[in-house]
Amino acid sequence: MIKEKIVQIKGSLVFRLWRYLYQYKWTLFLALFLTITSNLLALVGPMLSGYAINAIELGKGAVVFERVFFFCGLMILFYILSSGFSYFLSILMIDLSQKVTFKMRKDVFEKLADLPVSYFDRHQTGDIISRITYDIDTINASLSNDLVQISTSTITVIGSLLMMILISPAMVLIFGITIPISLCFTKYMANRVRPLFRRRSAKLGELNGFVEEMISGQKTIKAYHREKVMLQRFDEKNQEAVDAYYAAEYYGSMMGPSINFINNLSLSLVSVFGALLYLFGQLTLGSVSSFVLYSRKFSGPINEMANILNELQSASAAAERVFRLMDEAPESNALGETQAFTNLQGDVAIKNVDFGYHEDKIILHHLNLKADKGNLIAIVGPTGAGKTTIINLLMRFYDPHQGSITLDGVDIKKITRKNLRLSYAMVLQDAWLFHGTIYENIAYGKENTSLEEVIVAAKAAKIHSYITQLPKGYDTVLNEEGINISQGQKQLMTIARAMLLDAKMLILDEATSNVDTRTELQIREAMSNLMKEKTCFVIAHRLSTIQNADTILVLRDGNIVEQGDHLSLLKKKGLYADLYYSQFESC
Template identity: 55%
Template sequence: MGICNMSKKNKEQSTKYILKRMSKYLYKYKFTIIISIILTIVSNIFALVGPMLSGYAIEVIEKGNIDFSKIFYYAFLMIVFYICSSILSYIISIIMVKTARNVVYSLRKDAFDTLLNLPLSYFDKNSIGDVLSKITYDIDTMGSTLSTDLINILTSIVTLVGSFFMMFTISKKLVLIFFITIPMSVISTKYITNKTRPLFRKRAKKIGDLNGFVEENISGLKIIKAYNKESKTIDEFRTINKNAVDAYYNAEYYGSMTVALISFINNISLAFISTIGSILYLKNEISLGQISSFVLYSRKFSGPIREISNLISDMQSSFAASERVFRFIDEKREEDDKVDAVKLEKVHGKIDMKNVTFSYDLNEKVLENLNINAKSNTVVAIVGPTGCGKTTIINLLMKFYNRDDGEILVDDKNIDDITKKSMRQAYAMVLQDTWLFEGSIYENIAYGNENATLEDVKRVAKLAQIDDFIEKLPNGYDTIISGNGDNISKGQKQLINIARAMLIDAKMLILDEATSNIDSKTEIQIQNALLEIMKGKTCFIIAHRLSTIKNADKILVLNNGKIIEQGKHEELLEEDGFYANLFKSQF
């Protein structure tokens, strides 16, 4: 009993939450929505006049002396009212489609804004595909509801009220039938809705899982083929796809029960109306025209009930999508800078990490009591086995994650007292994972420096040993790179990333396996370029190729999140410890 009450309470809170959030987006367009509501009411009133005029025409025939002029007059009025109603419905559709488009635009903008401001830790627990599903499929579902379902529900409500009023004026006795059928419709609809809402929520989740799996495997398609894992991947997809299809089927199947049940109840009410109406006609309590009008109004009355029950499935789907979207938009973003945080200006590049401890989750420490001192204009190399915490240090320096304990100082200022933007602008980065966007080579290289000229871009391209390749392309620096640079090699992508970093006027540089995708010959060629970019900067180099860090001012050897050795290359070799063994294993 307690669980049921808790579930009901959670559902009510969820509904209030969704309606409250959606109202904020709709409030911007309150005037157009009010106009739509007024036009909807007028349009439906015009449509409701039709059955009444039809009844008048039948009564003319019923009297015996057929007056065709009156019949044609009523028929003409019906046509006029129906045309007016259709024109207004068309205008309403245009207004709501435009309103829905604007709301969808705002939702996507807010969702993407959230995406860019989420902490990296969010993506440790959530797949990219599921996030994409929320920004695309779920928001589209919400837009569809706003553009069509919202007005359809309003139309149905107006038609219900108007039809009931007209039937009440025709025959109070016949209206009593609906005091039996309406409660049956409401109770059955509410019961099925309570049962199906979790199914629609599950459907949205399973579709997100499916999108996540597809996105992940498209990115790794070459690896799948290289390891002949097509069959295994297809089997995994078949399972995930079946789960998504089953969730979709279950939601739609049980949701469609409402339509069938409401149609059955409406047919029962029509049977009662026909039977009791005939008896009243024989007693001269109602005319044939009135029975005709009442039947038409009863069809109009039952139509919206059926329409609303049909829309419930769409609304359930929209509510599930809305909940996912709004929960995503409301996700906890990166912590704001402190109120008194200052910009990092006139950077010298001195960095100190004092007793820094960090863990991605509370169960396992990645770094423990780490102490690093990097003087300005020096090169610090960080080496160690995979998973020892090298990249984590970089994440902490860039304020991508917050440390658990200890202090990180830049130019003797605690990074907690420095704004994130100025902190990150103080660094230039070349990472192992290259990232390029769809655009020209010039735009990709100039990405970090909006004021860069073509001459600036060409200069750094020459330093990065990529200018010859670019000049040979049909459109040179205006050549368009496809999504993430799939039409060029990994090495060429990395060289473009290195050129990009060279163009940034930053006092600190991070090279995280920067030459891992470059062949040895090219690596030797760009060593001078790297030395050029490193001049006058405090540099952190993470490298597996130890030959690239021989000239570092300080080498830190990490293992299990702790610095076990540190010193210059020759000093560490003389110690004949962990680093020496690592170096010997490569040569």
């Protein structure tokens, strides 16, 4: 299946790159004009050189200096003009390639925003970043350099061939032997090298993914003193990437010298055959000289094409990875997703739901749950029981294999994802803050939020006093990971962010896990205000925080083994009671 997809991508690779280029068609047409003009001017040079040589006769004073200087002057003029056009062409192609790169990166990033959560669960962050940076940069280098080289080579080969035919059709027959050998060898090596460059891109992506994971986990690595182990694993990944890179470059580098040998062989045959024709009076010395120069121009681009084939293969592998990402199925609204709530109540029902992240490994089995408007539903259980999985299903990050989930009696598959997710406010265990001011981070989920509203939410979340102690208050800029504030303070800010949303339902996934007990007691009242008249789903390990829940679901191995309120579950003396009392055994 993967192989078929790769073939499908490759079949449309050139067309898809062309669509990006064609968006700047006028720039592209100007580049084409400069390429043609520059190369045509350069192609006149060898002919003028032949005319200058023909103006030189054997014997003293037999040189017609006027003709020699005239043709040499024209040669200099044409070569200067050709170089000038080439210079402007290079600048133009750099500008064009950067525009294409910008548009491609924009499209890829927009695609990432449309992809389902499952895609990010399956792929390393570093590998995704590698596609946006390294792979697109590789495509950019190919567009700015190789595209010009291919165009130049094509025009030069065709122009040189026509000029050689005009000079001596008989001598052109020499290339009837050497060119097929070059083409066959190039095709053979291209087929062999292509998979090597594809593997090189993949291994570099894996290396980036590993490095990203290790950098983000430096505290844990140092805490467990596992630096040597990580260095060994890095060495293995690094060696795999180096080996893949070496294999691709090694076999790719064989093409240039091999094609160069064939071209030098053809040049030798041209020189010998041309000398014979000159001796028999079939060609002038100037014509032989011009033909030799044109033969070098003819064979030179073929050699250069073999040399840049490595870069083309690398760009092809990079484009495959980029377009494979762009071809991933988006998390778009299905045909049936047409409903949007205008007066949401918040009644949630889960009926006979089966689900697993892999179809052969089911996590939730025949799950049933009823949450009426304003209910507080707590979900507890040992690690791996399926608590967070329920939240993923409620938010439609994933869809159940069997069964249904309804909101106000409507199957959530019929509700637009945007409308469904805006119905929830969410505070996760992993608090996420971005590079920006504290005000921007708290106001992230609600547009056109005033500073006064943010301050009210921050006070309710018990974080306002800390913010006002900062030098710039709410204008303090956080770095990308928010590492200049504590984990607990980050979590309080995300709680304040949730308080700003006018949502009918609330999800708290270990929302106070990084907050100390005293601070937790302080914000419990604020959380109670946040939960008022909302249907709330709370995942908690601290069972003391959910004693007032309307319903407590106790999960084990994907099944609800107990269900009820706090007191009734304690009386059952089952799993919930064991979990609850185990938290106080050491007290």
